[in-house]
Amino acid sequence: MATTRILEWFGRIYIWLLLAFLYLPIIIMALMSFNVSPFYQLPFEWTTEWYASLWQNDQLISATWNSVKIAVITTVICTVLGTAASLALYRYEFRGKKFLQALLFPPIAIPWLITGTAMLIFFFGVGIGRGLFAILLGHVALALPYVIVVVSARLQTLAPELEEAARSLGANQWQVTSRVTLPWIMPGVIAGGLFAFAVSFDQFVVSYFLSTPGQTTLPVEIYAAIRKGFTPEINAVSTIIIVISMALMLLTARFFKFGGEK
Amino acid sequence: MRMPKPTAFLTSIAVFASALTLAAKADEVHVLNWKGYGADEPWAIAAFEKATGNKVVNDFFNSEQEMLTKLRTNPGLYDVVMINAAFNDQAMAEKLIQPIDVSKIPNYADISPDKSGSPMLARDGKVYGVPWVWGLTALAINEKSFETPPTSITEMWNEARKGRVVIRDDAVEAVQFGAIATGQNINDIKDMEAVKAKLTSLMPQIKTFWSSENDWNQMVASNQIDIGTYWSGSADRAKTHFKLPVSLVIPQEGAVAWLDAFSIPVGSKNVAGAEAFINYMIDPSFYVEWVTKVGAPVSANTKAVAALPEDAFNRKVMGDPAVAKRIQFQAPITDAQREAYLALWQELKVNVK
C-alpha cells in the first residue's frame, strides 16, 4: 500500500521535527556552556573554562548529587505506591472512590508556591522541619498524583475480563497481578517513573522552601544563581546531566524492552 | 521493575535522612544574605575563617519578605542577617533580632555618623543594625545607544526609546520611581494619581520587567535595551567586572537610595562569631578587595571608602556632595502601603496588555 508507506514516512519526518523542537533549547544550553560570555553574548567564543570552574564549585556539585539522590528515591517510592493505588482504584468499587480520584488534582492544580509554603509551615509546626528528608517527603507527595493518573490511564486499556480469566484459571491475587496486570501496565509504570523523576528533579519551588543552608538541590542553586552571579557553570552541569541521562536511557532502550511490544 | 524489600527500603531512607540532618555547631557562623552579595565571596570567607577560626555557613533569600519568613521559621539557626534598613523596624518589632553591643565591633566607630545615626536602626537607645553598604536605584544606559548620556529621568518617556526601556518588577520601587518623576517625596507621596498617570504613560515604552542583575546584563549584552532603572552597585559591576557597555545615570530629578545593615537574630548560638563577622564585613581591607575583584555598593565605613582610589566610582560619583543632595533614602513602609502599591502596579501591568 503506497499511501501507507508515504504516511509512515511523513510520520517519521514528523517525529524528527518534534525532536528538533524539543532539543532546540537544550542544544543552545549546551552550546552556551562552551561560550566565553556569561551573558549568552554572541559571537560565540569557545572555552572550557566553565567546566573547569564547575569542578571547583563544591556547592553546585553537592546540590546536584542531592537532586539525583532525591529524584531516584522519589521515583522508586512513587512508582511503588502509585501503582498500588492505581490498581486499587481500577479493581475495586467503593463509596468515596470518585472523591479519592478528585483528591489527586489539588497537588497539581494549586501552584507549587502555595503548596511549598504550606509544607514549610506544617513541617515546621509538627517538628519535621526542613532539610533533605522534608524535601523528599514533599517531592514524593507532588509526584504521586502524576504517577497515579498516568498508570490509571494505561490500566483503563486493560480489559477486566483478562484478570477475571486468570482468576478463573486458579491464579491467586498475587499471581494475577504479577503475571497478567503488571506486564500489561509496565509501559505506564515506566512512564509514571519517568514523570516522577522529572517532577522531582526539576522541582524548585517546594525544594526552595524546604532547603536549608548546605542542604539544597540543583534547581534551588540555579534559581539563587540567576538572582545574582549567574555563570554558565549551570549550563555546564545541565549539559553533563543531559548527556549522562541520554547515555543511560539509550543503553536501557538497547538492553531492556519496555514499550509493551505485543 | 523489581520492588525493593520494604524494610531495606525504609532503612535506606532513614539512613539517608539522618546522615544529612543539620545541626548548628558552636564555632559556625550562619549568615543570611542575598546570594552573590559580598558575604559569600570564597576569598572573604577563607580570610575570615583563617583569622577567627569560625566557619561560615551561608544561606540566601530572594526577597525581604522571605528573609523575615526564614527568621521566623528558623529561630536559633542564624547568627548574622543582612537587612535593608527600611525593614529593620519590622524585624525589631517582631523580636526577630537582638540589640548589638557595638563596643565589640571595633570598626563601628568609623561608620559615617549619618548612617550609624539612622533612626531606622536603633530603638530605645540600643543598636539593632550595623550599617554596611548603601547604594542607589537610579538609571543605567546602554552606552551603545547614546552619544551623550541623558541627565533627566524623562529620557525613559522619550518616544525614540519606545520598546527599549526596562524597569524592575517591584511595586514599591516602581511607585517610588514614579514619585521621583513627578517631583514628590518617595516616603510621603501626596499625589498618588499623578504617580499613576506618569507610570501609565511609561508602560507602552517598556520592553520587559527585569528582576535580577543577570536579566539586565543579558539584555544589554544582546543589545535589546537602551535605558532602564538599575542598582548603582550592579551598574558598576557590569561595567568594571563584566566589561559591558553600561553606565549609571543619577538623574537631576533624584534617585532612590537604600541602606543595608547587618543584624544579629534572637537566639543566635554564636554572638561573638557574629560580631567578628560583622566587624570583618565593614573592614576597609575586605571592602577594597570586594570592590576591586567583584564590584560593590558604597561602604558605610568612611575609612573603607577613603581606601579606594581617588577616581573610583564609589568615591568620585557616589561621594559627590551634589549627588548626596538629590537622593532620597527609603524609609519603612507599612503593610497597607505596600499592598496599595502592589494593587496599583498590578493594575498597570494588566491594563497594558
Added chain:
Amino acid sequence: MAGQVATGSRSGLRSALPLLLPAYLWLTVAIFLPLSAMVFFSFMTELPLSGKAWAFTLENYAAFFSQGLYWTLLLASLRLGLEVTLWCVVIGYPAAYVLAKVLKGRSREAIFLLVILPFWSNGLVRIFSWAMVLREGGILDTALNAVLPFKINIDLMYSYPAVIIGLVHSYVPYMVLTCYLTLQAIDDSLIEAGRSLGASRLQMLRRVIIPLSMPGLVAGAALIFVPVVGSFMEPRILGGRTGTFYGTVIEDQFIAVFNWPLGAALSFILLAVVLIILAVASPVLRRAA
C-alpha cells in the same frame, strides 16, 4: 471502551485499603494537612506567624469577586491553559500515534525516551535558552534571514506567543506520553479488520482510534491544563510586559507583600474553578468519543 467494572462490590473498600493506604497516607501528611492549614489561613485577616492580632474573615474571598482585575486575569489564565493544551494535543497526539503505531522495535524505545529527556533539564535554564532563540537578532531571526531572500524582523521575545511556545515546549511530552500509553494498547489487528471492512482512514481514526485512546488524551489534557493555569515562571520571564497572569498575581501576594491569606484564597478559587472545569469536561469528552 474498557471501563471500570465493579469486581469487588461490598468488600471493595476492605480489599482496596491496603493498596490505597500508603499513597494516600503520604499525600495526607505531606499535602492535604499542610493545605488544610492554608485553607484555614485563607479565612484570616492576618498571619498568626507575625505575632499580630487576627480574626476570621471572608474578605479574602470577597476581594476576588469585588475586583475586576482578578476575574480578567483568571480568564486570561484559563485561555492560556486552553491554548497550550490544544497545541499540545495538536502536536503531541500525532507524535504519540507515530510512536505507537508506525515505529517498531528498538528505535521506538529510543525515540520514546528521547522525547521525555528534555523534560529532565532545568526549567529555568530552558526558558533562558528560549530567550536566545526568540529575541530580535536571536537564533530564529538570524536563521530565517539567512535562508529567506528578503529581510524580516523576528522578535517574539516578551510576547504572548513566547509564553505559548515556552509552555508548549515544557508540557508537550506529557501529552505524547499519556497518549502513547493508550494508543499502544490498541490491537493492530482491530485496525486491520476495520480497514479490510472498508472503513476509510479518517473513519477509523474517528470511530476507533480516538475513542480508544481517549483516557490518555483526557489524562494528558488534565496534566497540562491544570498546572498551566497557575503557572507564573514562564509568563513572567518570556511574557515580559504582557506576562501578568493569575499565577503571577498569587506569587506577588506571597512574595512581595506577604499577604498569604489573600494569596491562599486566590489559589483555592483557582482550584475550585479548575476542578469544576475538569468535572464538566471529562464526561463530555468521554461521551463525545
